[in-house]
Amino acid sequence: MESAFAVLAEPHRRAILSTLSASERSVGELMHQLRLRQPTVSKHLKVLRDSGFVESRVEAQRRVYRLNPKPLQAVDEWLEQFRRFWSKHVDALEAHLDRMEKSSSETETTEKGKKP
Numbered sequence: 001m002e003s004a005f006a007v008l009a010e011p012h013r014r015a016i017l018s019t020l021s022a023s024e025r026s027v028g029e030l031m032h033q034l035r036l037r038q039p040t041v042s043k044h045l046k047v048l049r050d051s052g053f054v055e056s057r058v059e060a061q062r063r064v065y066r067l068n069p070k071p072l073q074a075v076d077e078w079l080e081q082f083r084r085f086w087s088k089h090v091d092a093l094e095a096h097l098d099r100m101e102k103s104s105s106e107t108e109t110t111e112k113g114k115k116p
Contacts, residue, residue: 004075007051012036013044017067020054024066 007013015034019025025033030041045065048054053072056065 004071016044020067024064026062026064
């Protein structure tokens, strides 16, 4: 897991993954879309490819990259324990806010019913 998080910690790599989540792209397309120089894009693609986050294929004179979801699924599975934790807290907050809203509307209704 640590290596996946180390890979994902770099903002340019996350930007590349986000771009590839829409569709596969060539190095040139990634350079243009992310406004990065070719050596920078190639360096990050190598790290992403070596760690399994992206796959590539040769198409004529260019290499086309696509997202490989398997490493992201492993990260997602690890994060599941925290989603359960936050889900309980968010549900409790929602219930509390609903009670506050109900109490507030009951108070307003009672105050409107009073005669001056």
